[in-house]
Amino acid sequence: MTSFPPLKNDLLLRAARCEKVERIPVWAMRQAGRYLPEFREVRSKHDFFTICRTPELACEVTMQPLRRMDLDAAIIFSDILVIPQALGMTVEMKPGKGPTFPGPLLLPEDIKKLNTTPDVTAELGYVFEAITLTRQKLEGKVPLIGFSGAPWTLMAYMIEGQSSSTFSKARAWLYKYPEESKSLLGILTNVIIDYLVGQVKAGAQLLQLFESHAGILGAKTFNEFSLPYLKLIASKVKSKLSDAGHATVPMTVFAKDAHYALEDLVNTDYDVIGLDWTIDPIMASKLASSKGKALQGNLDPAALYGSEESIASLTKAMVKQFGTRGYIANLGHGMYPDMVPEHLKKFVDAVHTCSENSEN
Numbered sequence: 001m002t003s004f005p006p007l008k009n010d011l012l013l014r015a016a017r018c019e020k021v022e023r024i025p026v027w028a029m030r031q032a033g034r035y036l037p038e039f040r041e042v043r044s045k046h047d048f049f050t051i052c053r054t055p056e057l058a059c060e061v062t063m064q065p066l067r068r069m070d071l072d073a074a075i076i077f078s079d080i081l082v083i084p085q086a087l088g089m090t091v092e093m094k095p096g097k098g099p100t101f102p103g104p105l106l107l108p109e110d111i112k113k114l115n116t117t118p119d120v121t122a123e124l125g126y127v128f129e130a131i132t133l134t135r136q137k138l139e140g141k142v143p144l145i146g147f148s149g150a151p152w153t154l155m156a157y158m159i160e161g162q163s164s165s166t167f168s169k170a171r172a173w174l175y176k177y178p179e180e181s182k183s184l185l186g187i188l189t190n191v192i193i194d195y196l197v198g199q200v201k202a203g204a205q206l207l208q209l210f211e212s213h214a215g216i217l218g219a220k221t222f223n224e225f226s227l228p229y230l231k232l233i234a235s236k237v238k239s240k241l242s243d244a245g246h247a248t249v250p251m252t253v254f255a256k257d258a259h260y261a262l263e264d265l266v267n268t269d270y271d272v273i274g275l276d277w278t279i280d281p282i283m284a285s286k287l288a289s290s291k292g293k294a295l296q297g298n299l300d301p302a303a304l305y306g307s308e309e310s311i312a313s314l315t316k317a318m319v320k321q322f323g324t325r326g327y328i329a330n331l332g333h334g335m336y337p338d339m340v341p342e343h344l345k346k347f348v349d350a351v352h353t354c355s356e357n358s359e360n
């Protein structure tokens with residue numbers, strides 16, 4: 001096992017375990033990326049997936065936001081779509097269009113073309129190397145978060161072949177080919193489990209699972225095609241780490257727009273439930289605290305387009321609603337490319353100012 005510098009700021013990990021904290025930890029989804037001029041500088045010289053696949057570059061862009069603001073966590077720079085690549089699919093990142101799959105899955109027979117049992121270390125070892133390097137470079141300043149896309153969200157991209165407002169091709173599979181859909185979700189689940197276990201062994205100190213397209217499912221389809229796989233991932237990642245004699249790490253599930261599933265998610269093995277901005281903090285806090293779960297979120301990212309005064313006052317109101325125990329401040333979704341870094345800094349500082357010395 002690699003040894004790493006001791007952790008100096010463990011606020012995130014304590015909050016995830018609902019332990020007492022001196023102040024609320026804060027980080028932002030997509031805190032590295034295009035909204036930062038220094039990222040755009042790196043990106044002007046390298047293709048997106050080259051950055052992901054080159055540990056030194058991935059480490060550098062992971063560190064960039066930490067040099068600007070007092071964040072309580074780093075998140076490894078990567079993307080959820082590295083898993084379809086590991087299964088043998090080509091994914092291109094087209095400026096202005098986002099991810100594009102030249103050969104999406106059209107019919108269930110196409111599943112046979114995938115490498116359904118990839119050697120995860122051989123295919124995704126570059127992420128593990130980036131994590132280990134970043135843990136060293138962080139020198140224990142803050143914890144490092146690892147992440148993966150969840151099965152349904154990845155399946156949606158693999159069938160649709162690109163982003164979509166309806167993901168109607170992917171949703172059609174759930175009704176036309178339910179058994180084959182479950183088989184694909186099972187394949188993805190197994191790879192995700194090994195991928196997340198590998199990230200922890202490489203040095204990730206908390207894991208987040210992104211079910212970004214939960215909102216295009218309804219309660220019934222979510223219960224059938226998303227929730228069972230999310231549950232399996234949490235329990236298997238933890239049991240595989242324990243069986244390997246490795247300490248487990250807290251796990252966060254972020255099922256965007258799945259307001260209908262909050263109660264079910266609180267009853268899973270995830271330690272932290274990520275919330276988008278459509279969810280009422282007071283209602284969510286009542287549900288989560290009854291089950292000893294922490295919450296993360298949920299300022300509307302668009303609030304960062306407002307003035308610094310309005311960011312500070314909205315942040316203060318949000319923190320007051322969530323309370324200080326078992327809470328990680330974040331946005332309700334990732335940073336948008338046209339945002340101003342100073343406004344994220346204002347959000348981070350506002351969380352610190354209004355939560356320091358508060359009753360815990």
Ligand SMILES: O=C(O)CCc1c2[nH]c(c1CC(=O)O)Cc1[nH]c(c(CC(=O)O)c1CCC(=O)O)Cc1[nH]c(c(CC(=O)O)c1CCC(=O)O)Cc1[nH]c(c(CC(=O)O)c1CCC(=O)O)C2
Nearest residue numbers: 029030031032033034075076077079080098163210212334
């Ligand atoms: O901060 C970090 O270190 C990691 C940032 C990060 C990137 N991708 C993800 C993360 C983790 C995080 O959000 O904190 C994860 C991610 N990629 C995609 C999704 C699903 C989705 O958006 O539908 C997710 C889960 C989180 C979420 O829900 O947002 C899929 C995706 N990846 C990219 C795009 C295009 C884009 O323009 O954003 C998409 C699809 C979006 C859609 O509309 O469907 C590419 C991409 N991934 C990251 C970046 C950096 C950045 O945001 O600037 C980019 C842009 C690529 C570029 O430079 O051209 C990093």
